[in-house]
Structures are given as structure tokens and as C-alpha cells.
Amino acid sequence: MGKCCKCNGRLLCMCLLPCMMTGHLLIYIMVSIFVTMSYTPPKITIHYIAPGTSANSSTLASHPLGPFWNLRLEDSALWNQLQHAWDRQHNPILKGNTSWITRKTPKKHLSEIEDECVSECMSRECSIPRMKDSNSMPDQIRAFIQSMHCRKYPLLINQPGMCQRNDSFGLDSPMLLMAIKSQVGNFENRQAIRETWGRSGLVKGESIKRGHLVRTVFLLGRQDSSTGPHPDLKNLLELENQKYGDILQWDFKDSFFNLTLKDLLFWNWLQQYCPSAAFIFKGDDDVFVRTDALLDYLHKQWEAHVLMKDYTNETDLDLFVGDVINNAMPNREPSTKYYIPESFYKGVYPPYAGGGGVVYSGSLALRLKKVSEQVRLFPIDDVYLGMCLHRLGLSPNHHAGFLTFDLPQTDKNNPCSYKSVLLVHRRSPKEMLTLWKQLQNLPGQC
Numbered sequence: 001m002g003k004c005c006k007c008n009g010r011l012l013c014m015c016l017l018p019c020m021m022t023g024h025l026l027i028y029i030m031v032s033i034f035v036t037m038s039y040t041p042p043k044i045t046i047h048y049i050a051p052g053t054s055a056n057s058s059t060l061a062s063h064p065l066g067p068f069w070n071l072r073l074e075d076s077a078l079w080n081q082l083q084h085a086w087d088r089q090h091n092p093i094l095k096g097n098t099s100w101i102t103r104k105t106p107k108k109h110l111s112e113i114e115d116e117c118v119s120e121c122m123s124r125e126c127s128i129p130r131m132k133d134s135n136s137m138p139d140q141i142r143a144f145i146q147s148m149h150c151r152k153y154p155l156l157i158n159q160p161g162m163c164q165r166n167d168s169f170g171l172d173s174p175m176l177l178m179a180i181k182s183q184v185g186n187f188e189n190r191q192a193i194r195e196t197w198g199r200s201g202l203v204k205g206e207s208i209k210r211g212h213l214v215r216t217v218f219l220l221g222r223q224d225s226s227t228g229p230h231p232d233l234k235n236l237l238e239l240e241n242q243k244y245g246d247i248l249q250w251d252f253k254d255s256f257f258n259l260t261l262k263d264l265l266f267w268n269w270l271q272q273y274c275p276s277a278a279f280i281f282k283g284d285d286d287v288f289v290r291t292d293a294l295l296d297y298l299h300k301q302w303e304a305h306v307l308m309k310d311y312t313n314e315t316d317l318d319l320f321v322g323d324v325i326n327n328a329m330p331n332r333e334p335s336t337k338y339y340i341p342e343s344f345y346k347g348v349y350p351p352y353a354g355g356g357g358v359v360y361s362g363s364l365a366l367r368l369k370k371v372s373e374q375v376r377l378f379p380i381d382d383v384y385l386g387m388c389l390h391r392l393g394l395s396p397n398h399h400a401g402f403l404t405f406d407l408p409q410t411d412k413n414n415p416c417s418y419k420s421v422l423l424v425h426r427r428s429p430k431e432m433l434t435l436w437k438q439l440q441n442l443p444g445q446c
Helices: 002-038 078-090 098-104 112-120 139-147 187-195 234-244 256-273 291-312 362-374 381-391 429-438
Strands: 155-157 176-181 201-204 211-222 247-253 279-284 287-289 320-322 357-361 423-425
Touching: 078 362, 139 256, 176 256, 176 291, 187 211, 187 234, 187 429, 201 291, 211 256, 211 291, 234 247, 247 256, 256 279, 256 362, 256 381, 279 287, 279 291, 279 362, 287 429, 357 362, 362 381
Parallel strands: 176 211, 176 279, 211 247
Antiparallel strands: 155 247, 201 211, 279 357, 287 423, 320 357
């Protein structure tokens, strides 16, 4: 009997052993599958060559996701060098220790020459230290470097009463102030904008039919013979301004790399003449904006802000939206207009909203004006805006309605494709007029 039990026990073990091994194998396979399914590969940061591609979405300006300000001084890059000198001067810990700043500031050219330059901006005699490869740089880079310390230019044409023309409407200030970057010769673009999406006055929303006060100004520099042969359009511009009263012109050379100046000078003008504007649209004169839909969007943002203000005690609305570009690198191709030499700037760009148009709150515009005093001028205006935002601890927020790279070719001529669009880039004056007529009865058509 004992022998039989012993025999049966061995037999049972031999039978169970394969089952146990198979069970362990199945558990191992299941655990492996579970680990594989739950595994998230490391995030790979993709760097785009500016102007780049667009990114994620939200509503209000958020905190930056990564560092932009490089704490290490890049001696071989001029912009970084100059910016680091300012960073030390504006550092509250180091502010009182002027001997440290003097000792650490490389030679005379970072601070002392700048003081000399400020008084010489208008005489155009100012120049910053020579760069070893400056002769090999394109003319526009060299011209920018020569005048990058100049931030104040006289107004040739002003509109001091732009935001006080509200007696007939009974409104205190504009809901939306549209600041359009234009050039002296772009008469057709400006007129097409006035007749379509840039009309000044009371403008109704698409769904919210209450009228909002909209004002439009065009930001111009001076036509200069050094940028090419131009006919003398001064008298025509004066006639245009007499008729419409919406031109702001400053005495600086209008060029691609001087577009940053239009932001700075406009912010100065805004603070003095229109500080209570609720929202600012800053754009180029070759975009098309669905102003009624934009007003609906801004109205909702403002109402949400008013509701939240009682709970958060936040009086300022930090709204900044557009077509956001993340992880962009400077373009190092000399043949492109976006070319930035490595000897001028090193590093990645901060997140910025590019390509034709952005919208931000009026209160944020005044903060941008203030913080810009601590950020060196940069040749690309969209990137400079991103730099100023980052300095404030904010990032631009992406909005899918800002189509700065245009609609697909198959949808471009279909009015219903514009139903969710706030801005599209680019449109000629003729295309603006045609599209405007097509979109007047859009809700009924689609």
C-alpha cells in the first residue's frame, strides 16, 4: 500500500510538472505583453528650421515648457553677448554691485558704446563692435547690426485721437484695435482691408450680434533709396491719410529686419494714445481675417475672464494666440530672408506665433512694451515677440483657426472651408474682396 502511494505520488508530480512549466511560461508571456503595451518611448525633441511648423492648442498664454534664456555666455555670438550684459544689469541681486558688472562686461563695447549710440541713432553714425566675418554677411544683417541699439524714432504721421473718436457710439475704448504692418507703396492692400475685414466702426460678431467697436491703424516706416528704386509716393500717402486718418508712420527705413521696430514703436504709441483697448490684432497686410468670428471668440474670452476674476483676483488677461511654432532653430541658409548667422545668434528660438497675424490682450501688450526694454532687438519680429513673452514667463498659445500656411489647394476656393477659420495667409487685394463677398452669407450656405 505504501509502495503504491509512493508510486502514485511520483506519477502525479510527473504529470503536474509540464502543467506548472506551461503556466509559468504563460504568465511570463502575459507580463511581457503588458509591459510592452504600457511602455512609452522617450519623447524625441524635433527641431524645425524657422519659420517651422505649428504646435498644440489651448486658450490663454501658458508657462513655457522649457528653458530659452541660456545662462552661459556665448562669447562668439553677438546677440547672446549683448543680451547677457543686459541680463546682468537688470539682475536685482547684482544691480547694486556695479563693480562686478563692469568687471564682467567684455570691454567697452557692451555698455559704454551703447550709451554713445543712443544719441547717434538719428545721425546714423552709430555702429556696434566689428564682427570678424561681418564683411561676408548679407547687407540686411549688417544694416540691422549697425542700428540695433536704436529704439526711438519720431512719428512722421500720427493719429492721437484714434481711440477717442467714439462720441457717436458712446463707447469708452475699442474692443479690438487692429495694427496692420504695411509699406508705403501697398495702397491696394490697405484699401482692400478697409473695404473688407479691417473696417473701423461698430462691427457685429458672427453669432453674437451686438456691435463691438473696432479701430484699424496701418504701421509704416519710411521708404528708403537704399532698399531699391522707389517712386516718390509721399504726396499720395498724405492724401490717403487725410481721407482715412488711419496711418502711423515713423522715420526709420522700412525693411524686413526692421519689422521688429514696428512692434516696439506701436506699443509706445498704444501706451500713450490707446491704453484701454481690450484686444490687439497684429498682422500683415496680405492676410484675411474673419473679423466677425474673431470678435465672437474674443467676446467669450473676455466674459470668461470677468467671471474668473472674482475667484482668482487676476485683473490682467494674459491672452496671446496664433499659429504657434515650437522648437525652431535659426535658419543658417544665407540665401533665405530668414538667415541668421551663428556669429550673431546661438541657440534655439523660444515658442513663437508666426506667419502673418496674432491676437493678444491690451493689458498684455502694455506688459510686452515694458519687458521689451530688457530684450535686445532681434531681426525677426515673430521670434522677438516670443522672446518678450518668454521673459514674462508666458508662452503663446496655438489656435487652429490661424491658418498661416493656408488651406489645402482643393479647399481654397470653397467658402464653406472657411467656417472655422479666423485668419488665413496669404491673400491678394483682389482675393480679399472676392472672399469677403463669398463669406457674407456663409452660415446659410453651409
